[in-house]
Amino acid sequence: xxxxxxxxxxxSYVSNPTSDDxxxxxxxxxWNDGGAYALLGPSGCGKTxxxxxxxxxxxxxxxxxxxxxxxxTNLSPLERNIGQVFQFPVIYxxxxxxxxxxxxxxxxxxxxxxxxxxxxxxxxxxELSPSLSNRASGLTADGKQKISLGRGLVRSDVNVLMFDEPxxxxxxxxxxxxxxxxxELHHEFKNTMIYVTHDQTxxxxxxDQVVVMYDGVIVQVGTPTELxxxxxxxFVGHFIGSPGMNILPCDVNSQNVTCFNHPxxxxxxxxxxxxxxxLQIGVRPEFIKFSPSGLPVIVNNVSDIGRYKxxxxxxxxxxxxxxxxxxxxxxxGKAYLEFNxxxxxxxxxxxxxx
Amino acid sequence: xxxxxLDNKAWLFVLPMFVLVAFNAVIPLMTVVNYSVQETFxxxxxxxxxxxxxxxxxxxxRFYNAxxxxxxxxxxxxxxxxxxxxAIALTMPKKGIGVSFCLIxxxxxxxxxxxxxxxxxxxxxxxxxxLLGYAINNxxxxxxxxxxxxxxxxxxxxxxxxxxxxxxxxxxxxxxLISIPDAYYQAANIDGAKPWSVFRFIQLPKxxxxxxxxxxxxxxxxxxxxxxxxVLTGGGPGNSTTFLSIDxxxxxxxxxxxxxxxxxxxxxxxxxxxxxxxxxxxxxxxxEN
Numbered sequence: 001x002x003x004x005x006x007x008x009x010x011x012s013y014v015s016n017p018t019s020d021d022x023x024x025x026x027x028x029x030x031w032n033d034g035g036a037y038a039l040l041g042p043s044g045c046g047k048t049x050x051x052x053x054x055x056x057x058x059x060x061x062x063x064x065x066x067x068x069x070x071x072x073t074n075l076s077p078l079e080r081n082i083g084q085v086f087q088f089p090v091i092y093x094x095x096x097x098x099x100x101x102x103x104x105x106x107x108x109x110x111x112x113x114x115x116x117x118x119x120x121x122x123x124x125x126x127e128l129s130p131s132l133s134n135r136a137s138g139l140t141a142d143g144k145q146k147i148s149l150g151r152g153l154v155r156s157d158v159n160v161l162m163f164d165e166p167x168x169x170x171x172x173x174x175x176x177x178x179x180x181x182x183x184e185l186h187h188e189f190k191n192t193m194i195y196v197t198h199d200q201t202x203x204x205x206x207x208d209q210v211v212v213m214y215d216g217v218i219v220q221v222g223t224p225t226e227l228x229x230x231x232x233x234x235f236v237g238h239f240i241g242s243p244g245m246n247i248l249p250c251d252v253n254s255q256n257v258t259c260f261n262h263p264x265x266x267x268x269x270x271x272x273x274x275x276x277x278x279l280q281i282g283v284r285p286e287f288i289k290f291s292p293s294g295l296p297v298i299v300n301n302v303s304d305i306g307r308y309k310x311x312x313x314x315x316x317x318x319x320x321x322x323x324x325x326x327x328x329x330x331x332x333g334k335a336y337l338e339f340n341x342x343x344x345x346x347x348x349x350x351x352x353x354x
Numbered sequence: 355x356x357x358x359x360l361d362n363k364a365w366l367f368v369l370p371m372f373v374l375v376a377f378n379a380v381i382p383l384m385t386v387v388n389y390s391v392q393e394t395f396x397x398x399x400x401x402x403x404x405x406x407x408x409x410x411x412x413x414x415x416r417f418y419n420a421x422x423x424x425x426x427x428x429x430x431x432x433x434x435x436x437x438x439x440x441a442i443a444l445t446m447p448k449k450g451i452g453v454s455f456c457l458i459x460x461x462x463x464x465x466x467x468x469x470x471x472x473x474x475x476x477x478x479x480x481x482x483x484x485l486l487g488y489a490i491n492n493x494x495x496x497x498x499x500x501x502x503x504x505x506x507x508x509x510x511x512x513x514x515x516x517x518x519x520x521x522x523x524x525x526x527x528x529x530x531l532i533s534i535p536d537a538y539y540q541a542a543n544i545d546g547a548k549p550w551s552v553f554r555f556i557q558l559p560k561x562x563x564x565x566x567x568x569x570x571x572x573x574x575x576x577x578x579x580x581x582x583x584x585v586l587t588g589g590g591p592g593n594s595t596t597f598l599s600i601d602x603x604x605x606x607x608x609x610x611x612x613x614x615x616x617x618x619x620x621x622x623x624x625x626x627x628x629x630x631x632x633x634x635x636x637x638x639x640x641x642e643n
Contacts, residue, residue: 057540078546090541092555103555107546151545 002067002159002192004031004054009063011049017061023049025216027063031160031209034190036183038207040197042239046216047196051162054194056080067159083152083161087168089144093137097128100136101150108155122150125185142174149182153189160192167202179206200240212236228284229343234350237282243310243321246288250281250346257281257346260315262295265341268353273346282352283344285310285323290331291338295320299335313337389616407617417618419593420601421625427508427597428576431515435572438516439523440561443531444553446524457528460521468518472585475514479586500587504594507587511595514582519575523568530564531557566637570630577626598622 009027024046031037039047052058054065056077064073072080092100101119110118123129126146131139136147145166152161163182167175183206186193195206203210204224212220212227212235219233220226231237237245250259252273257264259281266281273279297313297320311322311330320337324330346353390407392400411417446456466474481487481499490498500506534556542552580599583589589596589604596604602622606615 052540055540055544057543077540077543082544084541084544086537086541088535088537090535090537093559094555103547103551104545107548107551148541151541 003033003069004160004192004194005029005066005069006050006054007064007066009050009053009060009065011046011053011058011060022061023216024053024060027218029211029218029221031192031194033068033192035209036186036193036195036207038195038197038203038210039213040200040203040210040239041213042198045213047198047213048164050213051084051164051194051196054160055082055084055162081155081157081159083149083155083158085145085148085152085161085163085166087165089141089148089169091136091139091144091147093135095136096133097123097136097139097147098132100147101128101154104151105154118154118156122153125153125188126150126181141169142171142178145170145178149185153185153191158191160194163193163195163197165197166195167197182206200242204240212239214239230345230352231282232352234280234282234347237284241284241286243285243323245282245284246320247347248281248283248318248320250279252276252279252346259295260318264295264339264344266344266346267342268346270346270353272353273348275348278349280347280350281344282347283339285321287340287343288320288322288337289340290322290324290329290335292336294336294338297335297337299330299332302330386616386619389612390620393613403613407613408621410614411617411621416601420596420598423594423596424577424598427511427579428573430512431519431576432569432572434512434516435520435523436565436569439520439568440527440565442520442524443527444557446528448532457525460524460528463518463521464525466518468581469585471514471518472582475510475517475582476586479510502591504591507591507595511583511586514586515576515579518582519572523572526564526568527561530561534560562637566634570634573633574626574630577629 006027006029009024010022011024012021013023014021027050039050041047049058053060056072056075056079060073064071066072067080092103095103098119101122102115105115105118119132120129123132126149128143128146128150131143136144139147149161149166152158167178170178179202182193182195185191195203197203197206204227207224209221209223210227211218212233214233214235220231220236222230222232227236227240231240231245234245234247237247248259250257250264252258252270255270257266257270264281295315297315299311300314300319301312303310303312306326308326309324309330311324313320313322313335322337388400391403391405393403394400442460447453463471476484478484479487479500481491487498487500490496497503498506498509500510538556538560539552542556547555578599579597580603583595583597584600584603587595589600599622602615602618605611605618
């Protein structure tokens with residue numbers, strides 16, 4: 001196991017790149033030994049590139065990668081000793097399940113007795129024991145993905161285990177089971193695990209710490225709670241949560257914040273506003289409630305999600321979503337909204353003002 | 355719910371194709387069957403012979419010699435062309451302008467008409483004026499004359515076929531290779547697989563289907579080959595390169611023994627069919643488990 005540190009990492013897929021060509025820009029991050037981390041972001045934001053840089057499948061344009069303080073930037077994937085599970089299951093078709101699991105150990109020249117012990121141990125944990133002697137190509141998608149995972153787990157000294165959207169091709173029910181299995185494995189083996197996904201549920205349930213990426217940049221690193229309560233960037237607010245955060249235009253003068261000419265209390269310190277450019281208010285639907293006075297809106301639509309209702313309100317063509325618990329009264333027509341000031345933030349150029 | 359619409363009018367659309375196939379395949383084949391069981395002296399007069407012609411063919415040493423030569427030739431060709439084709443496909447570039455260059459280079463031999471290939475190699479290999487023949491004789495100092503020495507004739511026939519048809523194997527294998535997702539190589543890299551293991555456990559299994567097609571095509575084509583060796587050696591010197599197809603034409607058109615030739619054709623056809631069927635089933639048997 002190892003601490004993984006990415007130091008000033010930049011990457012571009014073209015040689016002699018100009019600033020527009022970078023798919024990863026100035027990535028600095030440190031992952032602790034034994035942690036479970038998720039890399040979350042929309043498709044094309046550079047998640048997989050980071051993963052492939054850590055595993056050594058590609059080399060960074062600049063910057064370095066350190067495992068336990070040791071620079072591994074120029075080492076091959078084999079020397080880095082990592083495990084990686086890909087989006088689509090990779091198995092060796094002609095081998096049995098047993099041979100598939102034994103393959104990485106065999107290549108590293110371990111003794112047969114040790115390989116046998118290790119393979120059986122891992123197969124037991126992954127519930128693959130009954131099919132050990134079957135041809136791997138005959139397994140279902142989740143079985144194949146377990147083999148991919150198993151090939152990383154059989155090496156007890158693997159530095160970091162990485163997952164690149166591993167549940168994409170798995171059925172919903174099995175998806176849930178396999179995800180629980182992953183959590184269980186993490187508790188058991190204490191491996192450093194990095195999990196790439198564009199699905200917020202997967203990321204938030206798997207990881208202790210989630211790294212949110214957007215367009216080649218890390219926008220926020222934090223626990224699921226932090227990402228929910230204090231999104232550092234409007235993208236995080238929008239991407240995490242269902243429905244996402246409300247982003248409203250606002251005006252700020254020396255002391256007051258107004259939104260549609262109505263004063264709003266926020267927890268941002270107005271002194272921290274630097275340039276006054278593109279100021280917005282962000283507040284999650286969970287932190288808004290109907291009250292006798294406040295921001296005047298028209299109730300437009302109510303959708304029942306089950307445990308709660310999402311109320312769609314309008315103020316001068318601006319939509320505001322409000323989450324109301326089941327059973328609570330929802331006014332119709334004209335209504336007033338009150339924002340919870342602790343969770344109402346000002347965003348300057350999309351970045352949160354603290 | 356699942357009722358499919360049945361409309362027998364659909365058969366009408368198949369009818370023209372059926373007529374076409376009947377004219378170019380079924381009727382000629384039936385004519386051959388007709389000749390194989392009868393004797394004719396012209397004037398559309400036929401006498402029933404039963405299985406006499408088949409017995410004659412099956413008991414003739416000449417047939418077995420030609421058949422043996424045919425199997426030997428096909429065997430040597432497969433042993434050379436399949437590994438060579440795989441090897442070339444593996445070394446071909448996967449991206450960049452080199453790809454089109456290599457593909458065009460590989461396609462050129464396939465585009466040349468068979469009799470032209472025969473004529474080209476005939477001149478190319480002539481010991482006195484052909485570049486190949488001259489080089490072997492005068493630069494390597496090996497006595498080589500494909501018009502007089504059986505071994506030289508065989509060598510030239512095989513070299514010609516390898517030159518003409520290895521490209522087909524290359525192109526099929528290449529198609530198989532480029533369809534392998536990168537993740538396979540990446541996983542193998544992470545698992546610490548040596549280059550031989552990558553070939554043995556990833557590339558070869560992924561090429562299995564195209565290789566099956568390549569081997570089948572090369573087996574059938576080389577087993578029925580006629581034009582190229584006929585133009586090159588004419589079956590000689592002596593009978594040394596008289597393969598089954600060349601012998602068949604000699605019997606049918608040279609000696610005008612239509613009955614035995616027809617019987618021979620049918621046996622020939624059944625051999626090709628049988629070998630292909632056995633081979634295909636062997637290759638596909640594992641797929642189903």
